[in-house]
Amino acid sequence: MEQKLLTYSKKERNTFLLSLMGQNILYGIINSAYSYFLQFTVLIPAAAVGTVMAATRIFDACNDPLMGVIVDRTNTKFGKCRPYLMASPPLILITTLLCFWAPFGVFTQANSTGLVIAWAAFSYLIWGVAYTIGDIPIWGITALITENDADRNKLMSNGRIVCGVGIGFGFIVQPLALLLSEPLGSELNAFLFVALVFALLGSVLFQIIGFTSKEKIKPAEKPAKFRDNIRIMWSNKPFRQILISGILGSPRSLIMIAIFPLFTYYFAAKDFFQVIMYLGLIGAGLFVGQYIAIGFTPKLIARFSKKHLYNYSNLIAVVPSILIFVLYLINPMGMTDWLFVALQSICFAFVGFGMGIPMVMQSVMIADCVDYQEYKTGLRPDGVFFSGQSFIAKMQAAIATLISGFAYASVGFSDQAIEQVNDFIAAGGIPRLESEFAPYMMILFFLVSIPPAVGYFLSVIPTWKYALDTDEHKRILVELNNRRHEKDNMEEPTWQNKN
Numbered sequence: 001m002e003q004k005l006l007t008y009s010k011k012e013r014n015t016f017l018l019s020l021m022g023q024n025i026l027y028g029i030i031n032s033a034y035s036y037f038l039q040f041t042v043l044i045p046a047a048a049v050g051t052v053m054a055a056t057r058i059f060d061a062c063n064d065p066l067m068g069v070i071v072d073r074t075n076t077k078f079g080k081c082r083p084y085l086m087a088s089p090p091l092i093l094i095t096t097l098l099c100f101w102a103p104f105g106v107f108t109q110a111n112s113t114g115l116v117i118a119w120a121a122f123s124y125l126i127w128g129v130a131y132t133i134g135d136i137p138i139w140g141i142t143a144l145i146t147e148n149d150a151d152r153n154k155l156m157s158n159g160r161i162v163c164g165v166g167i168g169f170g171f172i173v174q175p176l177a178l179l180l181s182e183p184l185g186s187e188l189n190a191f192l193f194v195a196l197v198f199a200l201l202g203s204v205l206f207q208i209i210g211f212t213s214k215e216k217i218k219p220a221e222k223p224a225k226f227r228d229n230i231r232i233m234w235s236n237k238p239f240r241q242i243l244i245s246g247i248l249g250s251p252r253s254l255i256m257i258a259i260f261p262l263f264t265y266y267f268a269a270k271d272f273f274q275v276i277m278y279l280g281l282i283g284a285g286l287f288v289g290q291y292i293a294i295g296f297t298p299k300l301i302a303r304f305s306k307k308h309l310y311n312y313s314n315l316i317a318v319v320p321s322i323l324i325f326v327l328y329l330i331n332p333m334g335m336t337d338w339l340f341v342a343l344q345s346i347c348f349a350f351v352g353f354g355m356g357i358p359m360v361m362q363s364v365m366i367a368d369c370v371d372y373q374e375y376k377t378g379l380r381p382d383g384v385f386f387s388g389q390s391f392i393a394k395m396q397a398a399i400a401t402l403i404s405g406f407a408y409a410s411v412g413f414s415d416q417a418i419e420q421v422n423d424f425i426a427a428g429g430i431p432r433l434e435s436e437f438a439p440y441m442m443i444l445f446f447l448v449s450i451p452p453a454v455g456y457f458l459s460v461i462p463t464w465k466y467a468l469d470t471d472e473h474k475r476i477l478v479e480l481n482n483r484r485h486e487k488d489n490m491e492e493p494t495w496q497n498k499n
Contacts, residue, residue, distance in 0.1 A: 005481060006216040007146040013155060015212040016138075016145075019085070022163040022205025023138055026092050028170020030127060031200050033191070034099055035401055036174050036260045038120055039408070039418070041187045044107045046414035050405015052121045057398035060128035064394070065230060066388040067132050071140060079215035080383065081137035082145060086210035088134030093203035095127035100195040107415060120186050128394070134206065135390045140382040143367045144215040149477050150302075156363045157298045160356070164291055169198055171279065174260050179272040183256065230420030232373060233379060238468035239369040239385060242362060246392030249314070249459030250399035251451035255321075257397075257404050258447035259283065265434045266441050267336060269425050278341075285345035288357075289352025296316035297360040306368070306473075310361040314456045317354025320347040321453035328445040332430055335445075354456060363389060365466075368473045374477045405446055411439040 008016070039049045101123070104115045142159070146152050173194050179191040234240055263283065267453040268274035293313070300309055325345050331340055366389055374380040408414055413421075420432055421440065431437040 002301025005147040007148045008155070008213075008216075012145060012213050013158075015208045016141075017162045018157065019206050020138060020159050021166040022089070022208070023092075023134060023204045024163045024166025025169045025198055025202030026089075026096060026166075026206065027131065027135075028167035029096055029173055029195055029202070030099060030124075030131075030170075031256065031397065032167065032170035032260065033173040033177075034124070034256055035193075035404070036264075037100060037191050039414070040264070040406075041177075041191060041260065041419060042102055042106050042116065042120070043415050044120060045406035046087045046154030046405045048117055048405070049120075050402045050409075052117060053124060053405075054398040054402035056121055056125040056128060057401070060125065060132065060399065061391045061394035063129065064132055064136065064391040065233065065384060067136050067390075068140075068381070069383035071387075072381050073292030077490045078210075079141075079144065080208050081141040081215065082213060083437055084133050084210075085213075086136040086143070086207070088130060088137075089203040089206040091130035092127070092134060092206070093199050095123065095130045096199040097186045097192070097196060098123040099127050100192045102192075105257040106188070108419075115376075132387075132390060136383055136387045138209060139363065139389055141209070141213060141215065142363070142384040143370050143380075143382045143386075145213060146216065147481050149474070150298075152367060153301050153364055154298050157294055157360050160294045160297075160360045160363070161291060163359075164287065164294065164356075166202070168287065169202070171283075172276075173198060173259075174264070175272050175279070178264070178270060178275065189263045218488030232377070232379070233384060233388060236369055236373055236385075237386060238372060238466060239366065241462045242365055242369070242464055243388055243392060243457055244462040245459045246362065247395050247399075248461060249455045250396040251403060252317075252459070253396040253400035253455075254356070254404060255286075255355075255448045255452045257400055258444060261474055262448055265421065265425075266444055269430050269432075270422070278336075281341050282344045282393070283346060285347075285349035286352040286355075288346075289349035289354075290356040291352075293353040294360055297357050300357070301364065306361055306365055307463060307470070310358055310365065310466070311460040311463055313354050313357035313361070314459050315354075317351045317456045318453045319356075320350035321449050321456065323347050323449075324351075325445055325449035328449075329440070332438065332441065335432070351452070358459070362392070365468070368468055371473065371477055371480060372468055375480055399465075400451075403451055407443055407447055411443045413440040413443060 001057060035049060035053060036104070038044045038053075039046055044052075071080055071084065074083060076083055078086075099120075102116075102119070103118055107116045142152060142155055146155065173191070176194045177190040179189055180193065181187040182351050184190045184193055233243075263278050264270055267278040267282075296307070324344060327340055327343055327347070331337065333339060335344065342420060366385055370380060370382050370385045373385070417440070424431065424437075432441050
């Protein structure tokens with residue numbers, strides 16, 4: 001008789017999605033606005049911003065496997081993920097506010113001490129540590145609250161949709177800071193206020209999951225040691241392929257880092273309403289394409305192999321990414337013309353489609369790798385393997401910010417030059433129409449197009465011959481569920497009736 005598979009309730013599904021949205025509101029605040037805040041508001045030199053953010057991200061990423069091991073070795077009455085989901089939201093709230101607090105002011109010729117940069121590095125580092133404490137468990141728990149592969153794929157796909165919604169909150173942090181800078185006295189004050197409002201919302205939502213979920217798959221009785229887990233991660237061929245693919249694809253992350261300076265300086269000349277307008281006209285294409293792709297991914301998984309979905313969706317984004325820069329070269333001062341706005345929106349929509357499917361597939365394929373490892377060894381390293389997802393995200397951010405920092409520095413769009421452009425805008429000027437600022441405008445378009453196109457192409461090289469076939473994973477999952485239920489049926493009950 002077919003075994004009935006344990007899975008999540010509607011309440012667990014809904015609270016997981018709400019909490020994941022809250023977590024990504026917190027992530028979006030930092031990911032979308034922080035590098036802009038450091039470079040264009042605090043005026044830290046571009047190369048220093050890239051170096052600081054890259055170095056702290058790499059250090060933090062290297063700690064992810066350790067956090068994964070800690071999660072896997074946790075054994076409490078709440079499970080192994082829930083304790084960290086209860087504790088991490090307040091820590092992320094506090095450290096998010098520290099990131100946008102500038103106790104040493106802005107970086108200028110009169111105030112060029114290392115304290116400004118050192119504080120940025122310190123606050124960003126402790127934020128990363130706090131975020132990791134919650135990030136690995138919230139993704140790891142997806143493999144613990146259901147035995148049903150279809151339910152898990154659906155949960156991860158819906159999860160990626162709400163991730164996008166959460167990150168979308170981060171996209172309005174910077175425009176709101178522009179709007180509120182005058183009433184609050186400065187951009188510094190405005191960023192801190194907006195970060196406080198959104199971080200409170202995000203942390204409250206994120207807190208829910210720790211108190212409402214229930215882990216249904218039992219952890220291994222003897223989890224592996226740290227050294228053994230590192231060996232396991234690397235020896236698991238499909239997981240190794242995903243890891244290398246993610247790192248090679250790091251330039252894809254530039255589009256999310258560079259898109260705000262692009263809209264703020266080229267399209268809107270730091271005008272709040274124009275930023276919102278062009279985000280709606282052009283940036284909306286990116287999000288619409290991404291959400292459509294994410295929404296259809298569970299149905300696509302049911303019809304096509306995961307390997308092909310991951311690889312071909314990345315390749316779909318290569319040509320439209322390049323076309324964005326080609327359009328700029330054709331009409332460098334007229335990208336606000338309606339025809340070019342429409343063409344950019346279409347290009348960004350295809351890029352978004354190419355972004356959406358791999359986002360879901362990465363999580364699904366990592367969960368498959370956990371099943372594969374349990375099938376091979378009897379160990380289920382959910383925390384360690386999902387720490388790989390966090391590791392990939394942080395390495396991508398590190399490499400992308402390093403590229404952006406040195407790209408800005410290569411054309412001189414940094415510290416004093418940004419102050420000059422800001423003064424030009426304050427006097428009523430439009431930077432895209434000024435030939436003196438043409439190199440700055442060019443680098444903005446370059447960063448959202450050419451490096452991401454290279455990243456999309458590179459990311460498919462390791463996974464072109466992906467080692468875990470979809471049909472093989474289905475067979476493995478059936479075998480695993482049979483093993484679990486046979487073991488449960490053989491165990492003696494822990495209670496008995498006594499008269």
